[in-house]
Amino acid sequence: MLVESVQLSDGRSYPVHIGSGAIADLARLIPPRARRAAIVTQAGVGVSVDPGIEHEVFVVEDGEGAKRLSVIEDLAGRLVRFGMTRNDVVVAVGGGVVTDLGGFLAATYHRGVDVVHVSTTLLGQIDAAIGGKCGVNLPEGKNLVGAFWQPVAVICDTDTLQTLPPREFSSGMGELAKYHFLGGGRLDELPIAERVAACVRIKADVVASDEREGGRRAILNYGHTLAHALETAGHYDLRHGEAVAIGLVYAAEVAHRLGRIDRGAVDEHRRVLGAYDLRSEMPPGFEHDEIISLFARDKKAIDGVTFVLDGPRGIESVKVADTDLLRDALVAVQAAP
């Protein structure tokens, strides 16, 4: 069993228990004042937990569609009827959809109750369950309503990954490849628990230095500007991590065109994605003009289109105004029809 810790700016911290069988630690990670636990999960997750106190299981629909304000309203009403007080605890059991939803429910119910995340996807364990960002989608876009609400503990039981469909595992590998470029090195060569722990350490270090994404935390969005545009355009069924993988190579192509990195570094991005068994070309069917206009709707685009790019000072946020350059880089990642 590996135990990592996420340190927060005001001296608070929370543990992350990682490894085979980690789920058995749940009861001792429940805050002692809690009398009831509301377990939020999806039928497709198929992981049962024992919080060691009175509990009820609240099942939400499968898929990204569960991240809606009306689901929060429905769950909050059910929590009231269950008798949940502000001392009680939400336990979110599932992938990023469930931890984002359960985290936001906990952030808002009675103006904030404790939440423990039991993360059951690779993407969730290395990314979504760590760092306190939570929220729901609007018809206008993803994650547009949310909060920063840190869990009191996170469990990443690697046994739960055994039932994960192969495409969900591959989606997690896309985020894993991102950590490769954020200093992780050859993470695919590590045993699974150490692989998760290495990513948790990198994310925890970034979150500790910038909990509310005022600056450095933006580097966690490496590869995400194109990824979000591809997911929003949605002409092709791409999982989040698959879109991030293409976005990493695109970011390298943009950085190269800005003179920030040489051609060898771009080739290295393609080589790494291949080694992680990931596709790095944009599938046919995407309109380049639509993608370019979606860049301006990205949450990072506060005053102009912002990319997270590699360069002489490492990976950092950079404004890019040259749409011809962005279009030319799209051609470079486009798969042949």
Ligand SMILES: NC(=O)c1ccc[n+]([C@@H]2O[C@H](COP(=O)([O-])OP(=O)(O)OC[C@H]3O[C@@H](n4cnc5c(N)ncnc54)[C@H](O)[C@@H]3O)[C@@H](O)[C@H]2O)c1
């Ligand atoms: N808060 C953050 O910092 C953050 C970071 C990255 C992504 N996210 C969010 O995470 C979400 C994506 O998360 P995800 O990739 O984990 O997808 P997901 O939560 O939709 O899970 C993928 C699928 O796997 C199923 N599943 C989950 N665990 C399983 C298991 N152990 N065995 C079998 N099936 C299982 C789920 O029911 C679902 O159908 C997005 O909504 C994204 O916005 C949040």
